[in-house]
Amino acid sequence: MNTNEWQTYLVTAASRSAGRTTPEVVAAALDGGIDVVQLRDKDASVRERYETGTRLRELTAEAGVPLIVNDRVDLAAAVDADGVHLGQSDLRVAVAREQLGESAVVGVSASTVEQARAAEAAGADYLGVGAVYATSSKDVPDERNGVGTERIAAIADAVDIPVIGIGGIDASNAGKVVDAGATGVAVLSAITAAEDPTEATAALGEAVADV
């Protein structure tokens, strides 16, 4: 799977989806041309995430779009996802690969150059770097809730794997993140909470195309 082509990345959140279900939001984002979808939905039980993930697998497979599962390697395997996104306290990359197979995509969160280099050395396929701009979608510690595009540039210079910016990104600022060196941008509320998630996805795609 070519993570170098991931320009627009949706992270799901039923709690920030204006009453719509995650499959409804994902179907709309697929219509708008999203490149990759991550099942996150932290408030749901693992059983609920399994049920949602199974539906997302059908939708994403039909659209030919990769599905990534946040945090849980077991859930990624259970829904036949393309990979997993690991935080700094989740399982190590090597363990995830052992469980999911060599071809699985393993992404890792990094907010410093040191973490980024360590994740690359551990075999990560891409990095999620943030929060680029301050976000209220997640309880990010103050000292890294808005690391700015300078951090994207520093990390992109330090590693050879794709960097995906996350946190406070929408169509109005996504171009700056890619201009700083990111391959793409991951968004949650800019799509999940949008009045029209299809239009919001298309606008994000236009904002990062040909930067």
Ligand SMILES: Cc1ncc(COP(=O)(O)OP(=O)(O)O)c(N)n1
């Ligand atoms: C693409 C992407 N980047 C970063 C994250 C954050 O992951 P993590 O640090 O594990 O925090 P949680 O999302 O688990 O709260 C992500 N999910 N996706």
Ligand SMILES: Cc1nc(C(=O)O)sc1CCOP(=O)(O)O
């Ligand atoms: C899931 C997540 N991880 C982040 C990080 O910085 O690691 S910020 C974030 C939430 C991003 O939501 P929004 O696009 O609505 O700002």
Ligand SMILES: [Mg+2]
């Ligand atoms: Mg995590």
